[in-house]
Amino acid sequence: MALRLIIDMDGVIADIYAQYARFEASESGIKRSCEDLKGKSESEVFRNLREYLFTRGFFRDAPVIPGSIPALKELNAQYDLFVVSSATEFPQSLQEKYDWLQEHFPFLSWKQMVFCGSKAIIHGDIMIDDHFKNLDSFSGRTILFTQPHNDGLPEKNHVRVHSWQEVLDLLV
Amino acid sequence: MALRLIIDMDGVIADIYAQYARFEASESGIKRSCEDLKGKSESEVFRNLREYLFTRGFFRDAPVIPGSIPALKELNAQYDLFVVSSATEFPQSLQEKYDWLQEHFPFLSWKQMVFCGSKAIIHGDIMIDDHFKNLDSFSGRTILFTQPHNDGLPEKNHVRVHSWQEVLDLLV
Numbered sequence: 588m589a590l591r592l593i594i595d596m597d598g599v600i601a602d603i604y605a606q607y608a609r610f611e612a613s614e615s616g617i618k619r620s621c622e623d624l625k626g627k628s629e630s631e632v633f634r635n636l637r638e639y640l641f642t643r644g645f646f647r648d649a650p651v652i653p654g655s656i657p658a659l660k661e662l663n664a665q666y667d668l669f670v671v672s673s674a675t676e677f678p679q680s681l682q683e684k685y686d687w688l689q690e691h692f693p694f695l696s697w698k699q700m701v702f703c704g705s706k707a708i709i710h711g712d713i714m715i716d717d718h719f720k721n722l723d724s725f726s727g728r729t730i731l732f733t734q735p736h737n738d739g740l741p742e743k744n745h746v747r748v749h750s751w752q753e754v755l756d757l758l759v
Numbered sequence: 760m761a762l763r764l765i766i767d768m769d770g771v772i773a774d775i776y777a778q779y780a781r782f783e784a785s786e787s788g789i790k791r792s793c794e795d796l797k798g799k800s801e802s803e804v805f806r807n808l809r810e811y812l813f814t815r816g817f818f819r820d821a822p823v824i825p826g827s828i829p830a831l832k833e834l835n836a837q838y839d840l841f842v843v844s845s846a847t848e849f850p851q852s853l854q855e856k857y858d859w860l861q862e863h864f865p866f867l868s869w870k871q872m873v874f875c876g877s878k879a880i881i882h883g884d885i886m887i888d889d890h891f892k893n894l895d896s897f898s899g900r901t902i903l904f905t906q907p908h909n910d911g912l913p914e915k916n917h918v919r920v921h922s923w924q925e926v927l928d929l930l931v
Contacts, residue, residue, distance in 0.1 A: 591880065669880055675869035681853035697847035697876045704870035708763065708841055710882035 589667040591711035592758070593725075596672035596684060598717035598734040600655040600692070601646070604629075610639040624735035632735075640677050647683035651691050654751030660694055661759060670695060671709055674702035715754060719743065730754065761839040763883035764930070765897075768844035768856060770889035770906040772827040772864070773818070776801075782811040796907035804907075812849050819855035823863050826923030832866055833931060842867060843881050846874035887926060891915065902926065 597603040608619050611633055623632060630636050639645050662668055670688060674680045681702055688695060701709065706721045715730040716722050717737055722729040722745050731737060731745040732754075748754050769775040780791050783805055795804060802808050811817050834840055842860060846852045853874055860867060873881065878893045886897045889906040894917050903909060903917040904926075920926050 593880075669877075671880075675857065675872045675874070678854060678857045678869070681857060681874065682850060685847065685850045685853060697850070699876065700847045701873065701875040701880060702847070702853065703873040703875075704868070705841075708765075708843075708873060708882055709880055711880060 589665065590713060591727075592662060592666035592668045593671050593706075593709055593711040593714040593716075594659065594662075594668065595714075595716040595718070595721065595732070596670055596688075597646075597649075598652075598736075599715055599732045600652050600659065600670070601687065602650040602652050603646075604735055606645055606649045607633045607636060607639060610642070610645065611635070621735065624738075626736070626739040628736050641679065643679055644683070646677070646680040647687055649687065652751070656691060658751035658755055659692055661755060663694060665759065666713075667711075668695070669699050669701055669709075669711065671701040671703065671706060673704060673706065675704040713758070715748075719745075730757065761837065762885060763899075764834060764838035764840045765843050765878075765881055765883040765886040765888075766831065766834075766840065767886075767888040767890070767893065767904070768842055768860075769818075769821075770824075770908075771887055771904045772824050772831065772842070773859065774822040774824050776907055778817055778821045779805045779808060779811060782814070782817065783807070793907065796910075798908070798911040800908050813851065815851055816855070818849070818852040819859055821859065824923070828863060830923035830927055831864055833927060835866060837931065838885075839883075840867070841871050841873055841881075841883065843873040843875065843878060845876060845878065847876040885930070887920075891917075902929065 594600065607629060611617050672684055674684050684702060688700060707724045712727045714722060714725045714727060715732055717732045717734040722731060729745040731742055731747045733747060733749045766772065779801060783789050844856055846856050856874060860872060879896045884899045886894060886899060887902040887904055888894050889904045889909055894901040894903060901917040903914055903919045905919060905921045
């Protein structure tokens with residue numbers, strides 16, 4: 588039986604940082620450099636973050652993280668793949684995240700989508716996520732996807748990757 | 760640590776059969792008796808079922824299964840409780856199910872909600888569900904909530920309950 592692979596959405600296949608930066612720039616004209624973001628939590632850097640997260644279109648229009656579409660296509664052929672996304676905190680995101688997946692990852696079925704609050708309830712063999720809180724409570728193999736907020740922080744017992752190519756190098 | 764209790768939505772806290780019957784009656788005038796429904800799958804009985812499931816308001820206006828509100832309130836104080844619902848097949852249901860839970864079960868937080876396609880990915884200690892497909896693949900203790908489609912069928916290795924009072928008698 589294929590191993591079950593759990594893939595996060597925001598910060599792993601959806602470029603939520605690009606959205607934060609875009610929303611902030613259009614609101615205040617601020618332009619962030621990578622150095623501004625490194626190792627700091629999202630809410631520390633983007634002051635109106637919670638407002639953006641509740642704005643219609645925020646999740647729907649997020650850019651796709653480079654390389655994630657061909658990578659998921661490949662992994663989907665080999666693994667029992669699920670996209671598991673924290674969404675219930677921002678209820679307007681539920682439909683937007685579904686529509687976004689339909690648009691960019693049409694090869695995934697509704698059976699492979701999970702929208703939740705806490706990921707502690709999720710069971711699988713491998714998890715790819717950018718947040719320690721999700722990886723730390725997972726019982727299987729854990730892969731930390733580099734995003735500005737975790738950049739430079741110790742990986743703990745997780746394997747860090749910087750790109751989807753690195754994920755493929757590990758898993759295919 | 761509290762045991763993790765996984766509770767299904769449709770047919771366990773949301774009276775989806777009442778909705779099927781209501782939609783069918785308003786469409787065709789057919790009135791179902793309990794005998795028409797017993798031991799038959801929903802799609803066998805309600806011919807336009809899939810159309811209803813995709814209709815806006817179908818999930819939002821579902822009645823609450825009697826006794827479920829006080830029961831969940833009580834169980835929520837004692838267990839690590841999650842409501843896990845198959846929803847991604849009918850994407851319009853995502854926001855409706857969230858709103859329904861907010862209205863009828865306001866004591867549950869967004870952290871306790873999971874909207875998915877397959878429940879095979881869900882890990883917990885106890886599951887209450889009306890469908891064998893969900894209970895059969897669950898590794899913990901399983902409770903079959905009686906609904907017309909499972910009525911009279913063998914319980915297999917699950918414990919059958921007919922009401923929320925019976926759930927409380929088992930778990931509190």
